[in-house]
Amino acid sequence: xxxxxPIINALRRSKxxxxxxxxxxxxxxxxxxxxxxxxxxxxxxxxxxxxxPEQDIFSLSVMTYGKDRDLSQQFEEDENMLRNLPxxxxxxxxxxxxxxxxxxASGMGLKPAPEPGRSVRAxxxxxxxxxxxTLGVTLSEGRNFYPDDxxxxxxxxxxxxxxxxxxxxxxxxxxxxxxxxxxxxxxxRPFKIIGIVxxxxxxxxxxxxxxxxxxxxxxxxxTYQHIIIRTEPGQRAAVMQTIEDKMLAAYDKxxxxxxxxxxxxxxxxNASDTLMLRMLMVLIVVLVAITALGIxxxxxxNISKRTRQIGTRRxxxxxxxxxxxxxxxxxxLICAGGLLLGCTAAILMGQQLLQRFSLPALEMQYVAGTxxxxxxxTLLAVIFPARRAAxxxxxxxxxxx
Amino acid sequence: MxxxxxDLGWRSLRRTxxxxxxxxxxxxLGIGITxxxxxxxxxxxxxxxxxxxxxxxxxxxxxxxxGNDTWSEDNLPFQLTYQDAQHLAQAPVGRYKAAMLRTGFTxxxxxxxxxxxxxxxxxxxxxxxxxxxxxxxxxxxWTQEQADDASPVVVISxxxxxxxxxxxxxxxxxxxxxxxxxxxxxxxxxxxxxxKFYDVNNGAFRDHENLYIPFSLIAVMDIDTWxxxxxxxxxxxRSMKDKRQSEIFWLQFWVQLDDDAAxxxxxxxxxxxxxxxxxxxxxxxxxxxxxxxxxxxxLDYRNVVSEDNEVLVALSFMFLAVCLANILxxxxxxxxRRAPEVGVRRxxxxxxxxxxxxxxxxxxxxxxxxGLLGIALAQLGLWGVRLTQEYYSPLATMDMTMLxxxxxxxxxxxVIAGMYxxxxxCRTTPATYLKTQ
Numbered sequence: 001x002x003x004x005x006p007i008i009n010a011l012r013r014s015k016x017x018x019x020x021x022x023x024x025x026x027x028x029x030x031x032x033x034x035x036x037x038x039x040x041x042x043x044x045x046x047x048x049x050x051x052x053p054e055q056d057i058f059s060l061s062v063m064t065y066g067k068d069r070d071l072s073q074q075f076e077e078d079e080n081m082l083r084n085l086p087x088x089x090x091x092x093x094x095x096x097x098x099x100x101x102x103x104x105a106s107g108m109g110l111k112p113a114p115e116p117g118r119s120v121r122a123x124x125x126x127x128x129x130x131x132x133x134t135l136g137v138t139l140s141e142g143r144n145f146y147p148d149d150x151x152x153x154x155x156x157x158x159x160x161x162x163x164x165x166x167x168x169x170x171x172x173x174x175x176x177x178x179x180x181x182x183x184x185x186x187x188x189r190p191f192k193i194i195g196i197v198x199x200x201x202x203x204x205x206x207x208x209x210x211x212x213x214x215x216x217x218x219x220x221x222x223t224y225q226h227i228i229i230r231t232e233p234g235q236r237a238a239v240m241q242t243i244e245d246k247m248l249a250a251y252d253k254x255x256x257x258x259x260x261x262x263x264x265x266x267x268x269x270n271a272s273d274t275l276m277l278r279m280l281m282v283l284i285v286v287l288v289a290i291t292a293l294g295i296x297x298x299x300x301x302n303i304s305k306r307t308r309q310i311g312t313r314r315x316x317x318x319x320x321x322x323x324x325x326x327x328x329x330x331x332x333l334i335c336a337g338g339l340l341l342g343c344t345a346a347i348l349m350g351q352q353l354l355q356r357f358s359l360p361a362l363e364m365q366y367v368a369g370t371x372x373x374x375x376x377x378t379l380l381a382v383i384f385p386a387r388r389a390a391x392x393x394x395x396x397x398x399x400x401x
Numbered sequence: 402m403x404x405x406x407x408d409l410g411w412r413s414l415r416r417t418x419x420x421x422x423x424x425x426x427x428x429x430l431g432i433g434i435t436x437x438x439x440x441x442x443x444x445x446x447x448x449x450x451x452x453x454x455x456x457x458x459x460x461x462x463x464x465x466x467x468g469n470d471t472w473s474e475d476n477l478p479f480q481l482t483y484q485d486a487q488h489l490a491q492a493p494v495g496r497y498k499a500a501m502l503r504t505g506f507t508x509x510x511x512x513x514x515x516x517x518x519x520x521x522x523x524x525x526x527x528x529x530x531x532x533x534x535x536x537x538x539x540x541x542x543w544t545q546e547q548a549d550d551a552s553p554v555v556v557i558s559x560x561x562x563x564x565x566x567x568x569x570x571x572x573x574x575x576x577x578x579x580x581x582x583x584x585x586x587x588x589x590x591x592x593x594x595x596x597k598f599y600d601v602n603n604g605a606f607r608d609h610e611n612l613y614i615p616f617s618l619i620a621v622m623d624i625d626t627w628x629x630x631x632x633x634x635x636x637x638x639r640s641m642k643d644k645r646q647s648e649i650f651w652l653q654f655w656v657q658l659d660d661d662a663a664x665x666x667x668x669x670x671x672x673x674x675x676x677x678x679x680x681x682x683x684x685x686x687x688x689x690x691x692x693x694x695x696x697x698x699x700l701d702y703r704n705v706v707s708e709d710n711e712v713l714v715a716l717s718f719m720f721l722a723v724c725l726a727n728i729l730x731x732x733x734x735x736x737x738r739r740a741p742e743v744g745v746r747r748x749x750x751x752x753x754x755x756x757x758x759x760x761x762x763x764x765x766x767x768x769x770x771x772g773l774l775g776i777a778l779a780q781l782g783l784w785g786v787r788l789t790q791e792y793y794s795p796l797a798t799m800d801m802t803m804l805x806x807x808x809x810x811x812x813x814x815x816v817i818a819g820m821y822x823x824x825x826x827c828r829t830t831p832a833t834y835l836k837t838q
Contacts, residue, residue: 017730017733020730020733027722027723030719031716031719031720035716038712063519065506065507065509065517065577065579065580066580113635114635156640157639187635187637223579254507254517255507255517255518255519257519268791271790271791272707272709274789275709275789275790276709278789279437279786280713282434282782282785283713283716283717283720286434286720287723290427290430290720290724290727291723291727293727294726294727297727297730297731298730300734301730301731301734305737356708356711357708357711357712358708
């Protein structure tokens with residue numbers, strides 16, 4: 001019914017065209033399935049929820065060079081000034097800005113050093129009791145810092161006694177899920193976990209543990225310091241514009257830099273992923289278009305070579321639909337071969353990428369999805385030339401013999 | 402004859418405009434995409450200091466006690482401790498040597514309308530400029546005496562000299578770094594490479610520093626690094642003095658060794674140094690180990706070329722292969738249709754070789770046009786790269802090598818694709834076609 005045998009015989013006689021088509025389909029399948037998988041992987045990464053209302057938050061850095069004022073006091077005044085600005089919800093001085101790609105991390109011990117024991121690494125933020133509100137995150141368990149928990153000091157021997165941690169961190173340290181109220185250690189200094197936040201990303205989204213974050217109620221005023229500010233929705237741009245002047249008006253022997261919105265900061269940190277994403281998308285689109293064009297061209301070529309054969313068949317009583325079906329089946333056969341080769345290549349390529357680069361293992365549904373898409377594309381690319389072939393008049397066969 | 406073939410090729414291309422257009426488009430897209438990723442890759446993997454990259458070495462010391470891990474593939478720490486760097490800088494071996502770290506200051510001037518601004522700085526030894534062949538435009542590096550006295554002197558880059566002093570000879574001028582007055586002793590020419598190969602810790606393609614200050618100031622001014630510090634054991638660090646005496650890794654170090662003998666001697670020196678330190682209680686490990694990599698090995702070791710980029714280059718060459726398969730198909734169709742004409746030519750005395758060459762010339766022309774169009778597409782692609790990733794801006798350009806290789810790759814690709822169709826068509830037996838005409 002489907003005339004598979006004669007089709008295969010015909011293909012055998014003109015191998016080159018078929019082989020070319022097969023190769024194109026195979027490579028396309030291999031590239032597209034891997035690229036689509038990488039794209040999906042990066043998309044999930046880029047669109048993850050960070051736990052912050054990114055569109056309302058911005059940060060800035062302060063580098064103070066004047067020595068004529070007490071830094072701690074200056075920053076205290078700055079915080080008050082900032083919190084009272086119109087449009088500002090809250091502001092906090094901090095050592096590091098979440099999502100910015102720069103910050104500090106350390107292992108928090110379950111036992112005081114030098115006693116041997118497990119330690120859990122976390123990115124840490126040092127700020128006062130306004131930090132949670134500034135970042136727009138809420139506690140799911142425990143309490144916020146009281147103002148007298150906050151240590152403002154220049155003495156490196158004074159360390160905080162309490163901390164707020166993310167659920168992920170607390171659960172890694174205490175797998176029973178009862179981290180609240182437990183003691184942990186920075187070196188030999190103890191601190192107690194008094195509050196737990198469900199979702200809050202650290203400074204590095206690409207860290208292998210981006211969710212391990214801890215906040216200490218601690219302000220050691222440094223000459224280089226960051227400030228995070230959350231504004232009322234829609235007010236951010238206006239506040240950002242005047243912030244440098246406001247800060248310099250309060251004290252001018254310092255430089256205000258890096259005034260940057262949180263989402264923009266994140267975008268810059270992730271720019272290389274966005275780049276990869278875009279390049280791969282362009283590659284896939286162009287590749288699919290080129291392959292479709294190739295199939296289209298090759299079918300046209302096959303038909304022009306077989307004009308007389310088609311005319312003869314038509315003259316011998318084949319209907320137009322038979323001719324169309326002939327080409328459709330022929331292409332499906334080639335496509336099936338190409339897909340078989342392509343899927344194998346895709347899987348091998350996925351393994352290579354997994355081995356050589358830090359990419360996750362290719363998921364099979366991407367290969368299957370791509371194969372289906374390529375098949376549909378192949379059939380679509382064939383329909384038009386096949387219909388044209390069906391228009392060949394039987395009289396062609398009788399001419400010029 | 403060649404000109405005649407070009408003429409024939411041109412006529413042939415014009416006779417089938419759609420097919421020619423499709424072929425040119427396919428090769429242009431293939432080249433465009435390949436050159437976009439290849440250009441970035443090329444700029445990333447370029448030798449940053451060709452004239453002496455095999456003579457500059459970054460030593461590494463395995464200072465960690467047994468049982469401790471760092472993140473490198475061979476478990477050697479990437480950077481050095483202050484005490485080791487300090488010691489190696491004083492060592493009698495090695496032609497030029499410099500320890501270094503990245504730091505920064507607020508730069509401000511008295512009576513100037515330049516608003517105070519933050520400026521990155523590199524604290525290093527005076528040999529830095531000899532190591533990396535940086536010529537001075539004005540003045541010179543600081544003297545040994547100034548280094549010994551920890552004088553507040555500074556070498557500035559040409560760019561900073563332009564900004565602060567309008568490009569004039571600023572030797573002897575003063576400005577403040579934080580609250581210390583520094584005197585300019587030299588203005589140095591810029592690096593010719595975008596790659597900060599001597600310190601890849603915070604991104605190998607960040608800008609070079611514009612200020613260079615004597616290494617001895619680190620101890621005197623309690624300067625901390627603005628780069629990475631990595632520790633491997635708990636140490637009670639309460640001050641910069643503690644940090645300088647600690648086992649934390651936070652300095653880079655480069656040494657110039659002119660021949661294999663010097664490299665060997667330096668290795669022996671490092672082993673001797675470690676053995677000596679072991680006696681004083683450091684390096685609690687069985688096997689003493691050091692690393693000594695030259696510039697290119699170092700960049701390879703530190704994975705300066707991003708993985709994403711390597712994946713993209715591989716994918717885009719596969720894409721080029723698909724484009725080639727396409728062109729091959731189209732050429733087959735085109736050339737076979739011309740078989741009767743070729744039959745006549747063969748009958749009139751053209752040799753197989755001539756027919757073959759004629760068709761190869763034709764596909765080369767396709768390649769040339771496609772390659773040129775591909776360069777234009779690649780420029781578009783690179784523009785997109787610069788737009789998405791600012792950090793890549795200095796990298797996302799095509800240099801002369803890339804501009805020249807684009808048409809070469811395009812023509813080579815087209816010739817490869819055209820080989821089979823041209824061979825098929827040159828085998829045409831004249832008789833078959835003469836009969837039917």
